[in-house]
Amino acid sequence: MTAKLTRLSFLALPLAATMAFGAATTVHADDWQPTSSVEFIAPANPGGGWDTLVRTSSRVIQEEGLAERNFAAINTPGGGGAVAWAQIARDAGNPHKIFATSPPIILVPLAGTSRYDHTDFTPIARLITDYSIVLVPADSEYESLNDLMEAMAANTSLSVGGGSAPGSMDHISIAGLASAAGLNAADVNYIPFSGGGEAMTNLMGGHVEAVITGAGEAAGQLGEGSDIRALGVSAPERLGGALADIPTYLEQDIDYTFDIWRGVMGTPDMPEEAVAYYENLFAEMLETDGWADARDQLGWLDAYQTSEEFGDFLDAQKEQFSEVLSELGLLGD
Structure with a gap:
């Protein structure tokens, strides 16, 4: 493997994203609110990174009184995320279902073990770096x-x-x-x-x-x-x-760093007003004291991106990871 891979950073600098966070999004979501509990899916068993993000976010949203409806943490393990993605993909347009995401949404499809990739879903917001x-x-x-x-x-x-x-x-x-x-x-x-x-x-x-x-x-x-x-x-x-x-x-003396971004996505073709609601909700969450306490305890860094910014970032990640998997001989057909 080349030195290029050993020194590769897998995330744009968190500082740049955090600068964008201050502005957050100017879209208002006053026209839509959840009418039932929101299914917040961790595509893995309890105890992993997706699960930690889902449960931490749901708890802070509840404790800070940011949403009138409950955010229900649901674990759907299997296939490195592929089982959950397949289920979510069949629920197009559902505004009451969101899921935690991170590099596997790019890597697993590239390796050929999921028919669904990030382009099949709706980006909502990138939240943190782990x-x-x-x-x-x-x-x-x-x-x-x-x-x-x-x-x-x-x-x-x-x-x-x-x-x-x-x-x-x-x-x-x-x-x-x-x-x-x-x-x-x-x-x-x-x-x-x-x-x-x-x-x-x-x-x-x-x-x-x-x-x-x-x-x-x-x-x-x-x-x-x-x-x-x-x-x-x-x-x-x-x-x-x-x-x-x-x-x-x-x-x-090992010249290597690796960043794990984590964020939230929604069902395919999620209505724009629902995307705006969640986008604003998570921007507000990242400004609370409850979130700051949890973030610091977990060693996370805020790295907020809006829906549009997150979508562009995911496209760039696909190009980057395609090169990495090719060098490892793990790129799927």
């Missing part, structure tokens, strides 16, 4: 990322689990890390699970040697007395909150 984190059991022999990389180089069967499908986000993240550390990325023994929660369960069960997942979803499970330990985080500098003591890859 980062990858490498975890091992608390009693693991690996004390640093370099220890783990050396072990992977010596034993290509050493397994690293992740909460996304082959060729998707966690796989790309660990492959890039391995390449930056001097390994052949294609030799990484990546074991896919249906979400970050299941990946960490298998880590504790001794079924994989390490796990790569979103830093935000791991934050609540780290700390004194935890059964897991973090070796490194893919951010350009140390994060705050529960993740403040975790060294970056860069600190360990």
Whole structure:
């Protein structure tokens, strides 16, 4: 793999997006309000990054009194997101169904394991940036990322689990890390699970040697007395909150960062007035104290984009990820 891939940042700089956040959207959604509970879907099992975003957002919206109707968190696991996407795609025009999204909405279709991609759905807003984190059991022999990389180089069967499908986000993240550390990325023994929660369960069960997942979803499970330990985080500098003591890859002389954007999309052909309602709702949510507290605890960074901006961003991500998967030999037909 080329140096181009090892240094690739998978997200436009959060600062630029945050500058746009101040303006948010000028569209008013006064003409439409939900008339029933909103289904807010996490396309994976509980405990993963999508699930964390859905439940955190739903809680803040409720606690801050931002919506009159309930936002019901629903888990629809399978296929790295493909099962949920297929169900949502059949519900075109439904203004009461939204879902959490992140790079797999681009990567899974490119790898050929979903017939639906981002163009089949309605972009609502990009919300935050998360980062990858490498975890091992608390009693693991690996004390640093370099220890783990050396072990992977010596034993290509050493397994690293992740909460996304082959060729998707966690796989790309660990492959890039391995390449930056001097390994052949294609030799990484990546074991896919249906979400970050299941990946960490298998880590504790001794079924994989390490796990790569979103830093935000791991934050609540780290700390004194935890059964897991973090070796490194893919951010350009140390994060705050529960993740403040975790060294970056860069600190360990591995020249690699990896950004995980997360946002919200709606059903195909969602009415414009519903899109405007949700777009404004999430812009308001990001300005609340409740959100700031949750965001900082999870190590997230605000990276708001409007529906239109998010759609353009997704198109650009498809071009970028197509190149990455091609270099890894994982681009589908």
